[in-house]
Amino acid sequence: MSLPHDKALRFAKQYKLQWESAQNAWVLLYPEGLVKLAGSAGEILQRIDGSTSALDIVSTLEAIYPGADLKQDVIDFLEHAHDKGWIISA
Amino acid sequence: MTKAGSSVPEASAASQIAGPHVAGPLWVNAEITYKCPLHCVFCYNPLDYASTFDKELTTDQWLKALREARELGAVQLGLSGGEPLMRDDLEIIIAEASNMGYYVNLLTSGVGLTEKRLAAFKAGGLDQIQLSFQDSTKKLNDFLSSTKTFDLKLNVAKLIKQYDYPMVLNIVLHRQNIDHIEQILQMAESMQADHVELANSQYYAWAFKNREYLMPSRDQLERAETVCNQFRERLGNTMKLYFVVPDYYADRPKACMNGWGAVFLNIAPDGLALPCHEARMLPGLDFPNVRDHDVRSIWFDSHAFNAYRGNSWMPEPCRSCDEKEKDFGGCRCQAFMLTGDAANTDPVCSKSPHHTLITDQVALAQRLNLREDEVKPLIVFRDDRNSRLYT
Numbered sequence: 001m002s003l004p005h006d007k008a009l010r011f012a013k014q015y016k017l018q019w020e021s022a023q024n025a026w027v028l029l030y031p032e033g034l035v036k037l038a039g040s041a042g043e044i045l046q047r048i049d050g051s052t053s054a055l056d057i058v059s060t061l062e063a064i065y066p067g068a069d070l071k072q073d074v075i076d077f078l079e080h081a082h083d084k085g086w087i088i089s090a
Numbered sequence: 091m092t093k094a095g096s097s098v099p100e101a102s103a104a105s106q107i108a109g110p111h112v113a114g115p116l117w118v119n120a121e122i123t124y125k126c127p128l129h130c131v132f133c134y135n136p137l138d139y140a141s142t143f144d145k146e147l148t149t150d151q152w153l154k155a156l157r158e159a160r161e162l163g164a165v166q167l168g169l170s171g172g173e174p175l176m177r178d179d180l181e182i183i184i185a186e187a188s189n190m191g192y193y194v195n196l197l198t199s200g201v202g203l204t205e206k207r208l209a210a211f212k213a214g215g216l217d218q219i220q221l222s223f224q225d226s227t228k229k230l231n232d233f234l235s236s237t238k239t240f241d242l243k244l245n246v247a248k249l250i251k252q253y254d255y256p257m258v259l260n261i262v263l264h265r266q267n268i269d270h271i272e273q274i275l276q277m278a279e280s281m282q283a284d285h286v287e288l289a290n291s292q293y294y295a296w297a298f299k300n301r302e303y304l305m306p307s308r309d310q311l312e313r314a315e316t317v318c319n320q321f322r323e324r325l326g327n328t329m330k331l332y333f334v335v336p337d338y339y340a341d342r343p344k345a346c347m348n349g350w351g352a353v354f355l356n357i358a359p360d361g362l363a364l365p366c367h368e369a370r371m372l373p374g375l376d377f378p379n380v381r382d383h384d385v386r387s388i389w390f391d392s393h394a395f396n397a398y399r400g401n402s403w404m405p406e407p408c409r410s411c412d413e414k415e416k417d418f419g420g421c422r423c424q425a426f427m428l429t430g431d432a433a434n435t436d437p438v439c440s441k442s443p444h445h446t447l448i449t450d451q452v453a454l455a456q457r458l459n460l461r462e463d464e465v466k467p468l469i470v471f472r473d474d475r476n477s478r479l480y481t
Binding site for chain 2: 013014016018020022023027029030031032033034085
């Protein structure tokens with residue numbers, strides 16, 4: 001199932017994103033482990049809130065980083081996160 | 091902002107510890123009690139577990155240790171045992187740990203899980219419940235755990251769904267139940283399990299005592315894996331299946347605990363801080379106790395946590411091996427149990443001069459064909475009376 005770009009996204013039930021100051025990173029927590037997210041991945045995933053879509057996230061980030069062509073990178077990463085089962089359509 | 095898609099940081103926990111800088115623990119396993127209503131023959135609790143009964147940490151001592159570990163960056167918390175439900179302060183520990191920011195997992199047999207307690211856990215912020223089953227059949231479940239718990243567990247499974255937790259089943263596989271894998275997976279499917287871990291028992295403690303009885307043959311493993319793959323194909327992502335073979339069947343050792351003192355901190359019921367569930371058996375390490383020391387000094391400064399950290403302690407063949415960063419020389423406890431020296435290469439590795447200790451045992455597993463009634467009198471059940479014999 002591919003990721004719909006215009007639908008709101010949320011984390012799958014057992015996934016939880018949290019800022020960890022000891023790690024100085026966003027960390028994604030789930031039953032059998034955790035993933036420490038690189039800066040860019042954290043930037044993207046922290047915007048998943050149950051009402052924001054992939055395209056919304058692209059616009060937000062392009063507003064923050066004007067001039068950068070981020071669309072493909074952001075979509076690729078969200079698709080990866082979706083394939084992994086971290087995020088789903090709200 | 092750096093490039094996103096290409097740098098998926100999946101390697102996460104394991105990769106950040108290699109190198110000279112020692113990072114704090116990420117994962118705490120709190121074995122809050124070794125008391126348990128079950129008597130499983132494959133239990134990995136120490137043989138002398140009963141010696142901890144009169145030395146269990148108090149609620150406040152647990153909370154202090156958890157707070158200290160959290161300050162070092164630990165985020166995953168397993169509450170296990172024994173059976174953690176045997177502690178009547180579990181509600182408090184869950185709520186406080188959740189408040190501290192832990193992702194809280196409860197690892198339970200389900201025995202003692204009432205709706206009232208589950209409601210309190212949910213309100214306290216419990217994130218996850220992992221329910222263990224011994225088998226899909228009532229007869230073997232009850233025999234292997236030496237109790238009558240099967241119906242009770244099915245009820246608990248319903249309760250877990252009712253409270254909107256994902257259903258995470260843990261079924262320990264071994265010679266006696268692995269041929270039931272089809273029924274086991276059907277049961278899991280009918281329970282609408284989300285994650286199913288089918289892990290072969292690892293041969294430590296009670297399971298080591300019962301190794302001949304528990305180790306499956308190669309044929310059994312292959313058949314089980316085939317069945318597992320069929321379910322995977324049919325069910326896709328709706329039920330995630332993990333199948334773990336015994337490391338005796340591998341020719342490279344497991345990356346035990348992602349390295350000694352790297353990610354994982356185990357705290358035993360009596361407060362002993364250990365780099366893994368089994369390390370208590372290792373002589374000469376004088377493991378520190380969370381009653382007497384704070385977690386920071388235990389993790390960074392204690393002799394025990396530094397003894398096998400990194401790779402400067404490694405003898406040959408590990409020292410010159412190009413895979414040493416991958417598996418860290420395997421498991422210290424297995425090396426000790428089988429060769430008498432914890433610093434030896436894990437004999438699972440085909441490069442180990444002791445590797446025949448593994449291959450001989452595997453050969454035996456192909457030959458033994460004992461019926462349940464033949465082997466039954468030989469089985470050592472994990473119970474308090476037997477434990478006191480080992481104390």
